[in-house]
Amino acid sequence: MKQKIYVHVADDHKILIEGIIAVINTNKNIEISGYSLTGQKVIDWFSNNENKADVLILDITMPVLDGFDVLKHFQKKRTKPNIIILSSYDDAKIVQEVMDLGASGYISKNNAGEHIVKAILAVANGDRYFSDDIKQIMMTALLGNKGTSGNLPEKYLFDSLTTTEKQVMSLVAKELSTGEIAEKMKISHHTVESHRKQLLKKLDVKNSIGLAMYAVKYKLV
Numbered sequence: 001m002k003q004k005i006y007v008h009v010a011d012d013h014k015i016l017i018e019g020i021i022a023v024i025n026t027n028k029n030i031e032i033s034g035y036s037l038t039g040q041k042v043i044d045w046f047s048n049n050e051n052k053a054d055v056l057i058l059d060i061t062m063p064v065l066d067g068f069d070v071l072k073h074f075q076k077k078r079t080k081p082n083i084i085i086l087s088s089y090d091d092a093k094i095v096q097e098v099m100d101l102g103a104s105g106y107i108s109k110n111n112a113g114e115h116i117v118k119a120i121l122a123v124a125n126g127d128r129y130f131s132d133d134i135k136q137i138m139m140t141a142l143l144g145n146k147g148t149s150g151n152l153p154e155k156y157l158f159d160s161l162t163t164t165e166k167q168v169m170s171l172v173a174k175e176l177s178t179g180e181i182a183e184k185m186k187i188s189h190h191t192v193e194s195h196r197k198q199l200l201k202k203l204d205v206k207n208s209i210g211l212a213m214y215a216v217k218y219k220l221v
Helices: 014-024 039-047 067-075 092-100 109-124 132-142 154-159 163-173 178-185 189-203 208-217
Strands: 005-010 030-036 055-058 082-087 105-108
Touching: 005 014, 005 039, 005 109, 014 030, 014 109, 030 039, 030 109, 039 055, 039 067, 055 067, 055 109, 067 082, 067 092, 082 092, 082 109, 092 105, 092 132, 092 208, 105 109, 105 132, 109 132, 154 189, 163 178, 163 189, 163 208, 178 189, 189 208
Parallel strands: 005 030, 005 055, 055 082, 082 105
Antiparallel strands: none
């Protein structure tokens, strides 16, 4: 009989957590050890010595403290769980950043069902794990086929944005449609699209995922 692997799940959507748990429960060697809905709850849970988890499934976008903050917290600790990022972001820069902060694996939410158990078994064994689509994205970036972020420092680019542009970027990161953003900000669809195009140009990113990365990094969501 193999030793049990205890897993803690952190995501701000309870329905997604329930889905992940359902998949994990198909493997008798893996056992769920609680869940958290915010980054702060993750830190609080692991700070309690009575709680035990070998692997942490961690989303990037969460309230109070995000996934980056949680990774930075564990980076300062001498001991930490093996961490798998489970995210809707499939940008090579985000993947590289979380790996630099100590993550052991990265899975896109679109492929969670197929890869989550394999990832847990791999990282619990000391290996790294990426879902197939993330592997492809990282290989493309490694081969130099992905656009660069420009010559100006990211912080300078972010600080150059107007308050309105930052608000639009925040709503884009929350996956609101153009119509929803227009209604929320009380501006026209055309104005929203103009701001979106200007954001892509200013920050030198190609799509909404790139904008979301900035929004997460600078705590707009």
